[in-house]
Amino acid sequence: MHDLSQLRVSITGHVALLTLNAPPVNALTRILNDELTEALDRISELDEVRAVILTGDGKVFCAGADLKGRAETIKGPGDLPAHSRRTRECFHAIRECAKPVIAAVNGAALGSGLAMVASSDIIVASEKASLGLPEVDVGLLGGCRHAMRLFGHSRLRRMALTGLRVDGAELYRLGVAETCTTPENLLATAWEIANTIAAKSPVSTRMGKHTLNVIEDMSLRDGYRYEQDMTAQIGKTEDAREAQLAFKEKRAPVFKGR
Structure with missing residues (x-):
């Protein structure tokens, strides 16, 4: 800055x-x-x-x-x-x-x-x-x-x-x-x-905040549908795979923001 x-x-x-x-x-x-x-x-x-x-x-x-x-x-x-x-x-x-x-x-x-x-x-x-x-x-x-x-x-x-x-x-x-x-x-x-x-996955928190902003004024049906679509997108990321692997291996995840 x-x-x-x-x-x-x-x-x-x-x-x-x-x-x-x-x-x-x-x-x-x-x-x-x-x-x-x-x-x-x-x-x-x-x-x-x-x-x-x-x-x-x-x-x-x-x-x-x-x-x-x-x-x-x-x-x-x-x-x-x-x-x-x-x-x-x-x-x-x-x-x-x-x-x-x-x-x-x-x-x-x-x-x-x-x-x-x-x-x-x-x-x-x-x-x-x-x-x-x-x-x-x-x-x-x-x-x-x-x-x-x-x-x-x-x-x-x-x-x-x-x-x-x-x-x-x-x-x-x-x-x-x-x-x-x-x-x-x-x-x-x-x-x-x-x-x-x-400490969380930066890609998850970034996409999570974006989703919360978008669905704020949506109906229940449309908002949850959008959230499901974004969940599918997050699930394809390296961070999501790392989070699931770390949970399985009972260790702290190491996130890369991808």
Whole structure:
């Protein structure tokens, strides 16, 4: 990765750690938006990376849209559609990243921050974490469709219409987050999950995530049929044969990603 100014990227073993670093509250500036999109696109094609952890530096995960920067960016015809496109493609870059993304939510994830979390595959939350849709207080909308992937009807509408924030303990109670940890244990928990994923066949996790994305909005019949077709494809890979042989020989598999 070349020099990034608002995103820190480090790769340890087979896991990439992406840390939002746009003080003071990691608002989604145009720079951060573009750097995150680029980093995820590159990671999709880096064979050495098998899982991703996404977190925020400081006390906030992401406080949402950069309203000041938005006003400076949107000045003439075409500026708003271009801004909107960049923003939604950032969220899609998380969802469509070929490698599973674990959101380690260290603090408030509001608006755009909530959309980032909802676009991830697995969510772990700190006791200091919260998810919210504050747009109602600044005359805007955004993030509700992403939030529908996480919350039920009444809770979502209460969040959208009142600005209610849902804390880490409640996220765990609702089944939105896998766990609610102390702030000190948040990254260790995310790393444990990431390393477990990284130990699996990278071709299986890549094709598995792709399949989960595709079947999400399908009917039961069509979705399961697609899943069966993808299972047949995975079963033809070298990694699948190695997994079955290792199981038979009662040893740890050695995957090549093919």
